[in-house]
Amino acid sequence: xxxxxxxxxxxxxxxxxxxxxxxxxxxxxxxxxxxxxxxxxxxxxxxxxxxxxxxxxxxxxxxxxxxxxxxxxxxxxxxxxxxxxxxxxxxxxxxxxxxxxxxxxxxxxxxxxxxxxxxxxxxxxxxxxxxxxxxxxxxxxxxxxxxxxxxxxxxxxxxxxxxxxxxxxxxxxxxxxxxxxxxxxxxxxxxxxxxxxxxxxxxxxxxxxxxxxxxxxxxxxxxxxxxxxxxxxxxxxxxxxxxxxxxxxxxxxxxxxxxxxxxxxxxxxxxxxxxxxxxxxxxxxxxxxxxxxxxxxxxxxxxxxxxxxxxxxxxxxxxxxxxxxxxxxxxxxxxxxxxxxxxxxxxxxxxxxxxxxxxxxxxxxxxxxxxxxxxxxxxxxxxxxxxxxxxxxxxxxxxxxxxxxxxxxxxxxxxxxxxxxxxxxxxxxxxxxxxxxxxxxxxxxxxxxxxxxxxxxxxxxxxxxxxxxxxxxxxxxxxxxxxx
Numbered sequence: 001x002x003x004x005x006x007x008x009x010x011x012x013x014x015x016x017x018x019x020x021x022x023x024x025x026x027x028x029x030x031x032x033x034x035x036x037x038x039x040x041x042x043x044x045x046x047x048x049x050x051x052x053x054x055x056x057x058x059x060x061x062x063x064x065x066x067x068x069x070x071x072x073x074x075x076x077x078x079x080x081x082x083x084x085x086x087x088x089x090x091x092x093x094x095x096x097x098x099x100x101x102x103x104x105x106x107x108x109x110x111x112x113x114x115x116x117x118x119x120x121x122x123x124x125x126x127x128x129x130x131x132x133x134x135x136x137x138x139x140x141x142x143x144x145x146x147x148x149x150x151x152x153x154x155x156x157x158x159x160x161x162x163x164x165x166x167x168x169x170x171x172x173x174x175x176x177x178x179x180x181x182x183x184x185x186x187x188x189x190x191x192x193x194x195x196x197x198x199x200x201x202x203x204x205x206x207x208x209x210x211x212x213x214x215x216x217x218x219x220x221x222x223x224x225x226x227x228x229x230x231x232x233x234x235x236x237x238x239x240x241x242x243x244x245x246x247x248x249x250x251x252x253x254x255x256x257x258x259x260x261x262x263x264x265x266x267x268x269x270x271x272x273x274x275x276x277x278x279x280x281x282x283x284x285x286x287x288x289x290x291x292x293x294x295x296x297x298x299x300x301x302x303x304x305x306x307x308x309x310x311x312x313x314x315x316x317x318x319x320x321x322x323x324x325x326x327x328x329x330x331x332x333x334x335x336x337x338x339x340x341x342x343x344x345x346x347x348x349x350x351x352x353x354x355x356x357x358x359x360x361x362x363x364x365x366x367x368x369x370x371x372x373x374x375x376x377x378x379x380x381x382x383x384x385x386x387x388x389x390x391x392x393x394x395x396x397x398x399x400x401x402x403x404x405x406x407x408x409x410x411x412x413x414x415x416x417x418x419x420x421x422x423x424x425x426x427x428x429x430x431x432x433x434x435x436x437x438x439x440x441x442x443x444x445x446x447x448x449x450x451x452x453x454x455x456x457x458x459x460x461x462x463x464x465x466x467x468x469x470x471x472x473x474x475x476x477x478x479x480x481x482x483x484x
Contacts, residue, residue: 033061045071071099097126103134127151134158144174160188171195176202185210259291262298274308287314297326306334309369315346320389328354334361339424341390341397351431359437364445418453436478
């Protein structure tokens, strides 16, 4: 038998089906309800607050348990929910908050400064250590008290959506004092260099900084942020032009149209670098080859390196033109690419210039990057014959158009062949000295028939045979992992 209970608490309808035998001890008592409040609070802290409130219908024992749970997580997607949030917060009785999350995602003017101020005041008064505020559609200025919170250790602030151009100012009017803050994430904020400098100077304990689709950031200087070791920047076309970060160990920089000048990243051990691309006037685009090579030079001491498709294609053109590449100390290299000719020269050169490389991971993508015609056009401006130079050193790999047909009604036809993947594996072996592990993440790159053909050939690359590499015998891979 089971008992169905329906109730309504704090404006949230709830229904619970309570089995009569589950979670009961031998004497018939409810085991979970007999647990101490501290344990129940800990359990409820892992679910959204609206679900925690629903437990109040279970019994008198549960009626007020949620009110002292040290975690608050509230969502509001219509203006009607704002009053419900205020009512819920008014009923909240926990003396301390470990996690405070509010997500308001509707574009109107119902969200007022009084709402935001009261939420921030509550979080600060209960010494919230983790704060997450997603305030889409808000045009309010944060109160000074928001920037002088000495308790918060992890702060996430999102003020818009990518591509909506609905960015909001993040310009403190006072001196920032976040003396306990370890992790800061800002999304869709307008953040001038002066404001970022003010924020950084008020965060002496900051260890991780995430800047996601933020605007007007040009120069990032982290030289005085001695504890900051992780920097992630995700751009919507426009990113910083200069980064000074001598203490960071991890850098993620993706989405910008233009490369960034890395002034000082001397402590870097992990880096992920990718660019976006928009076609420019014919004949005027050199794909930032020189700047990309300068960035690569600054990353030469990195142990784990990830490179995106646009960067690889730019490096391929640089390799065909004979531009010098830096020597790299990477032990692990991850590349995001297609198995087509516009990516091959760059990868071959990176392998040759990484004498300590032990592992390579290849993640294939579908019909992305710079079109072959644009790359060929640039090569002709340099006095090169595209067809000859693509094949001259690294074999006859297919073009993008030969691998994928152009998108039609959102569908891309797969034309990739297993033989090209086999040639690709051979190229890796021929151009690397110490790689013993290779991971191929195909992501549907091959259709089912071609994938099965590939699997029949793969074992030949991991047997105890030898291939010739620069005139010397070289063992094949110890590990070759194919992920369909």
